[in-house]
């Protein structure tokens with residue numbers, strides 16, 4: 143469901159008006175769960191701005207500033223981390239060969255706020271990601287990609303981990319996977335998440351689903 147404030151936030155972002163954007167966010171959250179504000183307002187507004195940019199209607203600088211302002215808004219509203227952290231499964235999150243960091247940041251913050259402990263590898267190249275996941279003995283690797291070439295590289299990531307004898311499950315998310323229904327299966331991912339909430343469900347389902355039984 144989309145928030146009725148999406149048009150207003152889109153206008154404020156394109157005008158690079160931080161104050162109006164922040165007020166809009168506050169009205170949308172209005173005492174409710176902060177994640178809902180992000181999923182129903184920030185994601186659709188940025189999606190719309192991305193489409194406008196693809197059609198030549200707005201400048202890349204406006205897309206960039208919209209992303210930056212949304213990062214600030216998300217930092218302001220996401221809840222603090224839970225004090226009793228869940229350390230299972232051993233998890234990490236990364237953006238693979240891409241600089242679209244906002245989605246990863248939200249998924250990371252939401253998982254931590256829900257009590258999960260996980261490594262944040264930032265934006266990394268394939269080789270670094272494989273090495274770090276193996277060194278840390280990661281069991282659930284969350285990978286965010288927003289560009290198609292990066293999404294296709296997940297296939298190399300999955301084979302490199304398998305070749306090294308790892309049972310690590312790779313879960314993917316981001317625009318290419320939401321736009322092309324079966325892409326996550328084609329690249330050999332274990333699962334795909336369309337929202338940050340899906341990441342929580344995937345982490346909690348890990349054990350019920352046979353994870354960690356070796």
Ligand code: B12
Pocket residue numbers: 181184185188189191192193195196202205206207208209210213239240241242243244245246248249284285286287288289290291313314315316317318320334335336337338340341
């Ligand atoms: C903001 C933005 C930028 C900003 C990024 C700022 C930042 N700090 O992140 C800037 C201006 C830097 C940028 C640059 C570029 N961009 Co850009 N950008 C966008 C835009 C408009 C929004 C992305 C975003 O932040 N969305 C909001 C976040 C919260 O949503 P999200 O990432 O999808 O994450 C949510 C879910 O997907 C999910 N999720 C995400 N990851 C994961 C992972 C897991 C495991 C799970 C469970 C869930 C999950 O949870 C999140 C919360 O709900 C998109 C349009 C779009 N539809 O995505 C284009 C878009 C991704 N960009 C695009 C392009 C082409 C570029 C550039 C190449 C432009 C250029 N010519 O330079 C560069 C490349 C930069 C690079 N090398 O990475 C294209 C990609 C096309 C393609 N198919 O490859 C898009 C789709 C625009 C378009 N319609 O054409 N961009």
